[in-house]
Amino acid sequence: MSQAADAPARVAVIDDDRAIRFVLSRALAQPDLAVECFGEAEEALEALLACPPEVVVTDIRMPGIDGLALMARLHQTHPALPVIVMTAHSNLDSAVASYQGGAFEYLPKPFDVDDALALVRRAVAHVREQARPAVVPENLNDDIIGESPAMQDVFRAIGRLSQSHISVLLRGASGTGKERIARALHQHSPRAERPFIALNMAAIPRDLVESELFGHEKGAFTGATARRAGRFEQADGGTLLLDEIGDMPADTQTRLLRVLADGEFFRVGGHMPVKVDVRIIAATHQHLETLVEDGRFREDLFHRLNVIAIALPSLTQRWEDIPRLARHFLHAAASELETETKVLTAEVEALLGRLAWPGNVRQLENLCRWLTVMASGREVLLEDLPDELRTVDADAAPANGDWRTALRDWAAQTLAADDDQTLEQALPDVEEILMTAALEHTGGRKGEAAALLGWGRNTLTRKLKASRPDG
Numbered sequence: 001m002s003q004a005a006d007a008p009a010r011v012a013v014i015d016d017d018r019a020i021r022f023v024l025s026r027a028l029a030q031p032d033l034a035v036e037c038f039g040e041a042e043e044a045l046e047a048l049l050a051c052p053p054e055v056v057v058t059d060i061r062m063p064g065i066d067g068l069a070l071m072a073r074l075h076q077t078h079p080a081l082p083v084i085v086m087t088a089h090s091n092l093d094s095a096v097a098s099y100q101g102g103a104f105e106y107l108p109k110p111f112d113v114d115d116a117l118a119l120v121r122r123a124v125a126h127v128r129e130q131a132r133p134a135v136v137p138e139n140l141n142d143d144i145i146g147e148s149p150a151m152q153d154v155f156r157a158i159g160r161l162s163q164s165h166i167s168v169l170l171r172g173a174s175g176t177g178k179e180r181i182a183r184a185l186h187q188h189s190p191r192a193e194r195p196f197i198a199l200n201m202a203a204i205p206r207d208l209v210e211s212e213l214f215g216h217e218k219g220a221f222t223g224a225t226a227r228r229a230g231r232f233e234q235a236d237g238g239t240l241l242l243d244e245i246g247d248m249p250a251d252t253q254t255r256l257l258r259v260l261a262d263g264e265f266f267r268v269g270g271h272m273p274v275k276v277d278v279r280i281i282a283a284t285h286q287h288l289e290t291l292v293e294d295g296r297f298r299e300d301l302f303h304r305l306n307v308i309a310i311a312l313p314s315l316t317q318r319w320e321d322i323p324r325l326a327r328h329f330l331h332a333a334a335s336e337l338e339t340e341t342k343v344l345t346a347e348v349e350a351l352l353g354r355l356a357w358p359g360n361v362r363q364l365e366n367l368c369r370w371l372t373v374m375a376s377g378r379e380v381l382l383e384d385l386p387d388e389l390r391t392v393d394a395d396a397a398p399a400n401g402d403w404r405t406a407l408r409d410w411a412a413q414t415l416a417a418d419d420d421q422t423l424e425q426a427l428p429d430v431e432e433i434l435m436t437a438a439l440e441h442t443g444g445r446k447g448e449a450a451a452l453l454g455w456g457r458n459t460l461t462r463k464l465k466a467s468r469p470d471g
């Protein structure tokens, strides 16, 4: 299955419907793909087991062996083979059954041929990335804190991508460390010796975005008194982080798409193309799919950037890391302010683990700076915390709705009843509820559901399997 990164990827299509085979074989007739079609699963199995493709696209309901059984049989010997499951009977059950069977993605019929093509390419990129050794780069844990399972997933993704030049989309709420992770991706890439340039789309006035990105020639506009290199040129050979990509103006999106396709652009007011070799990392806290639906973000650009997406967990999803992060930030703040390092009492640490943290890691960092200045003694006590944090705990007012209080009461009652078995089942139950809601919301699209939950898709697949073992 592992093939040279530039060889066309073999894609097998299995469907008893001749029309679908025809449409897909046309759509997938691309220079980077080699398509083979089969009208029934038996025949396909024999051929594919003898010579496995890189991606399989299969219908579910077919005479003889059905698509899910075909997938199971292929996965026995080729567990990493991505299988895209198509079905006209699109409902949550078939989506869930496909994912539980280990499908890469689920494609409800009728589908848009461009979507099908994008999905196949995503599966190819995925399988080729998976073929790389999944090591967590050395030193990564030294400068980015993350022992929680959620952050370990992120580190593994950085490891897998460490030999790659592929575009990456970082998704995550504000303050979750997207810029930090973008730097780590750069530092652990073959481009580490070349520049890392970050540009925040939300922070530049709209009419300056193009000249900021692509530079300008002398006299291109009033005030352009000299030629100026843009960020693309500055990042040549290295990495360009386009932060808050969802705020990029429409015209610039079109230009960016062209640069990504051609590797060259014109400075504002220029007539000579400038050639660059830049790896793009895009970051967003917005749900880009919604921006696409609303016509505010180009769908083709979205697919181009979204080949590899890494979802950064919110701070509450990695509460295990809070004490270490706090110690790290207290230490950093003390060196910065040339004062002694404060220490949290166990009570304060426990409280920090229970807060909602809407501002994520950055909010914790700011709190640590504040405490370094404001706390009176070396030990930080509950009363040293800013009022708004203490009140949150004092009346247990849930930041995001009433369910936290309900859960807290339920846990207290369960423990009082000596029923510790029930407590153990609570987390999987909560996850199951959230997974079902997310899958329902996305019409069964696992990648998007995983993003909504702040997980990688592998995490969602694993948890789905664990929560519904006989599915």
Ligand SMILES: Nc1ncnc2c1ncn2[C@@H]1O[C@H](COP(=O)(O)OP(=O)(O)OP(=O)(O)O)[C@@H](O)[C@H]1O
Pocket: 143, 144, 145, 146, 172, 173, 174, 175, 176, 177, 178, 179, 180, 181, 243, 285, 325, 328, 361, 362, 365
């Ligand atoms: N895992 C981590 N370990 C140590 N420091 C971290 C970690 N994650 C984030 N930080 C620190 O938290 C702060 C916020 O991170 P960063 O600026 O990367 O977030 P962001 O997601 O890009 O935020 P925004 O979307 O608001 O721009 C930074 O000072 C960063 O160094």
